[in-house]
Amino acid sequence: MSKRVRVVVFLKPGVLDAQGQAVETGLRALGLEASEVRVGKAFELAVPEEGWRERVREMCDRFLTNPLVEEYEVLGEVGR
Amino acid sequence: MSFEPRFGVVVFPGSNCDRDCLYVLQDVLGYAAEFVWHEAQDLSRFDVVVLPGGFSYGDYLRAGAVAATSPVVAALRRFAAAGGLVLGICNGFQVLVECGLLPGALVRNHSGVFRCQWVHLRVERTDTPFTRLYAPGEVVRMPIAHGEGRYYAPTEVLADLEARRQVVFRYVDGHGQPTAEANPNGSCNAVAGVVSATGNVLGLMPHPERCAEATLGGEDGRRLFEGAALWVRERPHLRAEAVG
Numbered sequence: 001m002s003k004r005v006r007v008v009v010f011l012k013p014g015v016l017d018a019q020g021q022a023v024e025t026g027l028r029a030l031g032l033e034a035s036e037v038r039v040g041k042a043f044e045l046a047v048p049e050e051g052w053r054e055r056v057r058e059m060c061d062r063f064l065t066n067p068l069v070e071e072y073e074v075l076g077e078v079g080r
Numbered sequence: 081m082s083f084e085p086r087f088g089v090v091v092f093p094g095s096n097c098d099r100d101c102l103y104v105l106q107d108v109l110g111y112a113a114e115f116v117w118h119e120a121q122d123l124s125r126f127d128v129v130v131l132p133g134g135f136s137y138g139d140y141l142r143a144g145a146v147a148a149t150s151p152v153v154a155a156l157r158r159f160a161a162a163g164g165l166v167l168g169i170c171n172g173f174q175v176l177v178e179c180g181l182l183p184g185a186l187v188r189n190h191s192g193v194f195r196c197q198w199v200h201l202r203v204e205r206t207d208t209p210f211t212r213l214y215a216p217g218e219v220v221r222m223p224i225a226h227g228e229g230r231y232y233a234p235t236e237v238l239a240d241l242e243a244r245r246q247v248v249f250r251y252v253d254g255h256g257q258p259t260a261e262a263n264p265n266g267s268c269n270a271v272a273g274v275v276s277a278t279g280n281v282l283g284l285m286p287h288p289e290r291c292a293e294a295t296l297g298g299e300d301g302r303r304l305f306e307g308a309a310l311w312v313r314e315r316p317h318l319r320a321e322a323v324g
Contacts, residue, residue: 015187015232016187016190016266018188018189018190018191018192019188019192063145064141066178068232068234
């Protein structure tokens with residue numbers, strides 16, 4: 001059995017998010033008030049069910065993210 | 081008996097400065113150089129391995145991240161551990177930080193846009209194999225072309241890097257001052273190039289291969305390759321000892 005998982009990645013708060021700032025500027029230009037905008041990315045993947053959280057964490061730590069500049073959150077089952 | 085350095089230029093899917101590097105090494109400088117495919121598992125026939133610029137794997141995931149998982153990078157670790165010279169230019173620098181051969185990370189430019197321009201660099205060290213033909217504190221001109229070239233490292237890593245004198249090139253103005261305006265991407269401490277603690281692995285965002293001939297607007301990059309070749313020529317014994 002495999003488990004479908006979603007991983008969300010953002011730059012760490014201390015790292016300048018140039019994309020987030022640009023998006024915030026765009027929103028303001030449209031008259032849509034927003035602050036603290038951050039742009040991240042998401043992964044969806046199916047992994048073997050046994051020990052799935054540890055498997056996904058290892059993927060995040062070793063490849064999917066750069067732990068020096070990014071932080072991630074593993075979201076459990078995602079439907080399709 | 082002549083002893084000529086042998087250069088390898090790694091080709092990843094999406095490399096686009098590989099031919100420029102080979103051209104400079106072979107045609108401009110007259111060295112023995114050849115392409116190495118990213119699936120190669122043995123680099124032991126080379127003295128210097130160049131990771132060229134480009135957009136390996138379309139910069140997917142993070143620039144250099146997918147290339148860092150290539151078979152040739154596993155071979156590169158052994159090559160570097162044995163003392164071989166490694167030069168990562170632009171995307172090649174990104175591969176070196178992603179695979180952990182150099183510290184830090186290269187993130188999106190603070191301006192949010194791709195920067196393609198000439199910059200001034202101050203040579204911070206001349207006791208590395210690559211920078212020995214420059215003068216201490218010399219200000220040189222090289223072109224950059226990148227969207228993800230902002231050198232970033234946490235404060236303690238940066239302090240460590242400076243204490244060990246691993247910053248080799250810094251973005252400066254024409255007078256050698258590291259002003260905010262002279263920093264094209266917002267790099268921490270204006271870092272443009274970093275060398276490993278062992279001194280044999282250098283990564284830099286500027287393109288020395290694009291300024292190795294006067295007709296291209298400058299020759300300041302040329303001495304980087306010449307310095308490496310000279311270093312190799314002076315150490316013929318290292319080739320016999322090299323493994324892997």
